Amino acid sequence: MSENPKYKDNLIVKLSFDFALEIIAYTEVLEKNKKYVLSNQLLKSGTSIGANIKEAQNAESKNDFIHKLKIALKEVDETEYWLLLCKHAKDYPNTDKLLEQLISISKVLTKIVATSKKNN
Numbered sequence: 001m002s003e004n005p006k007y008k009d010n011l012i013v014k015l016s017f018d019f020a021l022e023i024i025a026y027t028e029v030l031e032k033n034k035k036y037v038l039s040n041q042l043l044k045s046g047t048s049i050g051a052n053i054k055e056a057q058n059a060e061s062k063n064d065f066i067h068k069l070k071i072a073l074k075e076v077d078e079t080e081y082w083l084l085l086c087k088h089a090k091d092y093p094n095t096d097k098l099l100e101q102l103i104s105i106s107k108v109l110t111k112i113v114a115t116s117k118k119n120n
Contacts (some may be wrong), residue, residue, distance in 0.1 A: 016050030
């Protein structure tokens with residue numbers, strides 16, 4: 001995953017990075033099938049989750065940390081929307097595995113945000 005050893009044992013960083021790799025692979029399949037619009041939307045939101053989580057690791061304050069993770073949660077919601085469209089649209093590859101990964105990320109993020117707010 002990350003080259004930086006300080007993120008080695010960080011579950012949410014790992015989950016979001018692995019998810020981004022899966023999103024890249026899925027959107028490449030969409031591109032091959034000429035599903036460009038959904039592919040672009042999904043690639044942006046799906047990789048943005050991890051980017052915001054990674055950015056939160058160097059937040060300037062606890063409030064900044066919480067804010068960045070809340071942005072990541074918004075990207076989770078947007079990504080879920082695009083994946084559900086793909087799931088229910090005709091002739092799109094299966095999204096079940098990606099949706100399961102997204103649920104895991106959402107649960108971990110929600111717990112981190114709740115705990116961080118409580119300890120703030």
